[in-house]
Amino acid sequence: MEGSSEIGTPASGRGVLIVRNTQSGTAVIRADPADTFAQRLPDAVVHVLADGEDVDDVVVAAMESDAPPDVLGVYGGDGSVSRLAHLARRHERPLLAMPGGTFNHFVRALGIDSVDIAIDALLAGSAVTTGVVEATADGGEPITVLNVVSVGAYPELIEERERRSSLGKWLGGVAATWTALRRAEPLTVVRDGRRARVWSVFVSVGRNDPERVATMQRQDLAADVLDVRIHHARGSRLRALASLAFGKRTAAVLRAVRLFPRDADIERLVVPEIELLVRPQPGRPSVFVHDGELVERDAAGFTLHCVAVPASLRVYAPAP
Template structure:
């Protein structure tokens, strides 16, 4: 065994020397100072942090790519510098193997194996490709040039670079365990039939919440649907009650309802539409637009195309009865305990940090401050820190549920964190941050058509689609199968 390893090592060393000699024989060119400068730029990942800063200035995939890239670099640097270089030391190529004009001065003195520059370059490029293949196509050539530059300037053997790149790619891909990549395709749902096709807005009631997003979309929507009946929420009034009054006054002239706003406004419109049997068009005009994103509706133009074609799908809604009050509908999620505060903090920090880092920071903050809630869940006595209920099954199945593969699966996604186990907060946080939730007894996840939660202490608040409603003691959650017809372009997903 040792003899075989020794033989393999000699073959690798021989191949390395051969490749370095071939590299040394390349003629002098203007590329030499450029590669030397590029290699220095990548010291301590300065180049990648600069690129990440530029990407983070843009919302969406670019920002997620930047954050995933920085996380991948952090993990890769730890593995490369603290483990691999210490366990597998190797001398760097001798200075006389390459001409003087190519050499990097001063030369690094740490172990040659593996290449930390190549590892960080590969980790960042892999992470960016996972979030945005288009951006990845621009980053990969830069990463490859950085990796090659380490051989070109004489500070690494080719196998140092190859193994470093392999480590970086592996760790970049491994970030999916903690931070899954959201699929590009929207959630599946069964098509609707006999839905009104509307072009100029005749027969359309349009609710616009101008305070939901960055700017008021009223002018754009008036151009798209000039004949629509335009509605704005009354300050301080209940939106659902207002909608019912307005729709009663309009009578049979309204054949469809449209809503432009955030998820809270969309949920209110969905409630009215479901009760009245009206199809709903969703225009993403809020900050996060989770429901529209799961539908595959990314703009007002998407909604206009779906309305004109009469293209719609049937989706489930969630419903929750609180004590003896009327049922509250939700299109995304409802939550108890520390979860409403965690959502508030996560959404506050998400535009700057991205969903997973913001969710992790919010989780730690809320668990540190939360008080346990004593409850009965379908009759079983529990103490919990927080409870999440999603309309349809969410992915990923561990921490930070983000998207729904289907919008019509007829179930509620119920998740809660137990507080009746020793060191439950620490155990849950550790399991969440290490991707081991399914091996932790503190975390419970199940799918049900309905669930009843009774609070055995002071009333607690409920958050539905980010809107906090008055506290209660008894919460009856249920899935309403295919309760709503929603417009969606035929080619979505």
């Protein structure tokens, strides 16, 4: 954690814009936060995203209004939070991040397990400065990443799950996993002129647990480096899917039954930035995932560049 400080905020929530994504966290049962917002932040503006509405347009309209917000807030999952973090950085505003998704990796790393904890930090003016990663594909606009960027098996699993979204998140996930288990193929990455066939690459924001391959749960708030895990394609499809286990207990069970990838097949790098030329096999999707959000690229492949940006985001959070 880079450090904490106090930021003044009216007790009523005046000057706070909260964007709420009602599509996040559909896999879990959560209490509706509307009453909490009304009781604890009665003067905050709460905008519920409509189907197809672009959060960028919502924030830009608010910033160009006669009373632009002093704080940008979000209630949603990791994808929604990373999008608002990007806009908070662009407009030089602190971020109020509240858990409204299935996993909530970033806010959990901040010590925020509920909406009330986030609001407590806001009203106390307690904030931390944390780092992010900026990911760029083919020289395009940089994307703010809060947890991890990945290519390979995990993005293909997410793409397959989205194709089966009509089945629901749970059934769609089961069907996607079964399909990925049968169809998974290595892809080629080129780094510093070296070519490798890999099952997956995970680029974590900051240092992460050395025992994991799928570093989806952020561990380091300072984030002055990238922690890269490259799973070389020397094992079976089953090991490729087993490597996606990011829970400690699940990973321990898979290690015990010898389904987890061998240590010799995992290459770990700790670097300030990395550039990968990504080439999927013919007929395979050309995609990457950041914070659970799927990004499609040209079918022939793409160049992915990631760089650590320390001390670049102010977030309300309990004091360390």
